[in-house]
Amino acid sequence: MKHTVTLAIATLFALGTVQAQTSDLVFFTDDGAKFTLVIDGDVKNAEPATRVVATGIRNESPIVMVRFADATIPQFRKSGYFPLGMEYTVMITTNKKGERVLRPTGEAELGTAAKAEPEKPKPSTFVEDTPVQVQPASTTGVTQTINVGGVDQVTTVVVVEEEPVGGGSGENLNINMGVNGVGINMTVKVDEGMGTNTGTARTTTTRTTTTTTTTNAKPQPTPAPPAPVAVPVKEPEVYRMPGYSGPVGCGMPMTTAEFADAQKSIESKSFEETKMTMAKQIGRDRCFTVDQVKSIMSTFSFEDSKIEFAKYAYDRTHDIGNYYKLKDAFTFESSVDDLNKFLEGK
Numbered sequence: 001m002k003h004t005v006t007l008a009i010a011t012l013f014a015l016g017t018v019q020a021q022t023s024d025l026v027f028f029t030d031d032g033a034k035f036t037l038v039i040d041g042d043v044k045n046a047e048p049a050t051r052v053v054a055t056g057i058r059n060e061s062p063i064v065m066v067r068f069a070d071a072t073i074p075q076f077r078k079s080g081y082f083p084l085g086m087e088y089t090v091m092i093t094t095n096k097k098g099e100r101v102l103r104p105t106g107e108a109e110l111g112t113a114a115k116a117e118p119e120k121p122k123p124s125t126f127v128e129d130t131p132v133q134v135q136p137a138s139t140t141g142v143t144q145t146i147n148v149g150g151v152d153q154v155t156t157v158v159v160v161e162e163e164p165v166g167g168g169s170g171e172n173l174n175i176n177m178g179v180n181g182v183g184i185n186m187t188v189k190v191d192e193g194m195g196t197n198t199g200t201a202r203t204t205t206t207r208t209t210t211t212t213t214t215t216n217a218k219p220q221p222t223p224a225p226p227a228p229v230a231v232p233v234k235e236p237e238v239y240r241m242p243g244y245s246g247p248v249g250c251g252m253p254m255t256t257a258e259f260a261d262a263q264k265s266i267e268s269k270s271f272e273e274t275k276m277t278m279a280k281q282i283g284r285d286r287c288f289t290v291d292q293v294k295s296i297m298s299t300f301s302f303e304d305s306k307i308e309f310a311k312y313a314y315d316r317t318h319d320i321g322n323y324y325k326l327k328d329a330f331t332f333e334s335s336v337d338d339l340n341k342f343l344e345g346k
Helices: 002-020 256-267 272-284 290-297 303-316 320-329 333-344
Strands: 023-029 035-039 051-057 063-068 076-079 087-094 100-108 138-148 151-162 171-179 182-194 202-214
Touching: 023 035, 023 063, 035 051, 076 100, 256 272, 256 290, 272 303, 290 303, 290 320, 303 320, 303 333, 320 333
Parallel strands: 023 087
Antiparallel strands: 023 051, 035 063, 063 076, 087 100, 138 151, 151 202, 171 182, 182 202
16 A cells, blocks of 8 residues: 555656656747747747747647748748757758758757846836926127138127026136137127016026137048958757768758658548648658658559659758668669669759
8 A cells, every 4th residue: 555655656746747847949040030930839929029939848849830020931830859958049040942941059958048137127207397488589690701811710709688587697608629720719608687577587698709710731531440350150050860971951850750640641641643742742841851751652552653752852851861762662673763863963
């Protein structure tokens, strides 16, 4: 009896541990294209973005669908293998054939990317200063030009009279400046008086005198902008099939579970033509391995169908260096010769 209770408790603890295991996936585009991320049918971001963090993923082989905000970029659907308990960063990029692919770029502890800085508190109250009521101002100006020693000196005097509400005081300000042969002399005088009838009216008089002296100074050359420094970009590692070191065609092949579902759908069709249509639909946005291509070829009854699908699947196969293994799937030697000629043209 004690042994049974102990076994039950251990089983419940193990199940709870398995259920608690999740992974986080961080997807981003290398060209700044905005997208919507869908994992196993669950939309992860309400608005398209260039970087999306998906947390709490419980499936080690999720089906990832990427829908771009730009309608000219076709959406695509891929799958991958992400062991639970870690955070994985995946880059959405374009391969040499112009196809969008997923390329893993790193691993980290869970929650690394999901951590965000707390928002800065916003001011709860803000009171603007009471605007000053200004009566319509009258402005007069006089400009005088004097030539001294072949140099023009321009003097401008501006007088502004206005009546704001409130009291004030008087202040004088003198500024002298010379820059690159240009001399500037500015004098500002402000006189403020407060009325005695209502205690709110006042008159402000501003006199501004500006004298500008221009000489034939040589212009200073504009320094050339610094040359841009090229920052090397490290190419992310491409997915490699375990035990395979040959040339790579399509980026990431289907997982075992995903392929099993795909082949089951093909085998459910009764006619050869319908099977071919279904097989090509599956390969339109997925990658195969050579073993998967060979398995699909076995579902066809006619030799022509087998060679047709073998040629179709070549550009959608990951380990194209193993394509010679398909020769065993043919009944006639002529089909093998046909495939060899096709491969020589690639």
